[in-house]
Amino acid sequence: MDLKVGDKVDLIVGRNSAIGFTVLVNEEFEGMLYKNELYQKIAEGEKLVGFIKKIREDGKLDISLQALGxxxxxxxxxxxxxxxxxxxxxxxxxxxxxxxxxxxxxxxxxxxxxxxxxxxxxxxxxxxxxxxxxxxxxxxx
The missing domain is CATH 1.10.10.10 (Winged helix-like DNA-binding domain superfamily/Winged helix DNA-binding domain)
Known part of the structure; x- marks a missing residue:
């Protein structure tokens, strides 16, 4: 994985779950957009730009729609x-x-x-x- 925290990535919104939306990151990796960090409506299948907030030990990514910093x-x-x-x-x-x-x-x-x-x-x-x-x-x- 050539990604690091803060990187700008392409997202495809996946399933809506209790904690947020799963997202496909750069058409390759699985990530999560948490509901408590969403300040806009999003829908399954929508294409967005996001930022890597955290790379978890299990290899999954926590994603933010706001640039970090x-x-x-x-x-x-x-x-x-x-x-x-x-x-x-x-x-x-x-x-x-x-x-x-x-x-x-x-x-x-x-x-x-x-x-x-x-x-x-x-x-x-x-x-x-x-x-x-x-x-x-x-x-x-």
Whole structure:
């Protein structure tokens, strides 16, 4: 196996099980996408791009749909939030106390990822955070 943790791989989604979806990795290896790490809907037979999260002792692979690495993920999530703000007239009714399912449904990320990303955007002075949600700085009234 010429794969290592962090490698970008091609996936074909297999069976749905209690813990997640089995996936065929690079048309050769068996892997698992865990349900608690999925922030988008996927279907059996779907082709996706993923990343090797862990190579287990039994040779099976734990797979993530998000690139590994803190900086890459934060930037990707910040961009997703900025794009969502642009599509919603500069405001989103989400903040650090929002329900995790609302965040997952609207932005396709975990609450922890959301909080990290809005913290970064706030420190860059791109957004403001209030009880109503987040807004672009220039949309303050």
């Amino acid at each position: 803190f900086k890459h993920t934060i930037v990707k999530n910040e961009i997703a939030i900025l794009n969502a703000l642009r599509k919603n007239n500069g405001a989103l009714a989400l903040h650090d106390k929002s329900d995790p399912n609302d965040i997952k449904h609207q932005l396709g990320m975990s609450k922890k990822a959301f909080k990290s990303a809005i913290g970064g955007l706030f420190r860059q002075k791109l957004i403001v955070i209030s009880e109503e949600g987040i807004k672009f700085v220039e949309h303050i009234e």
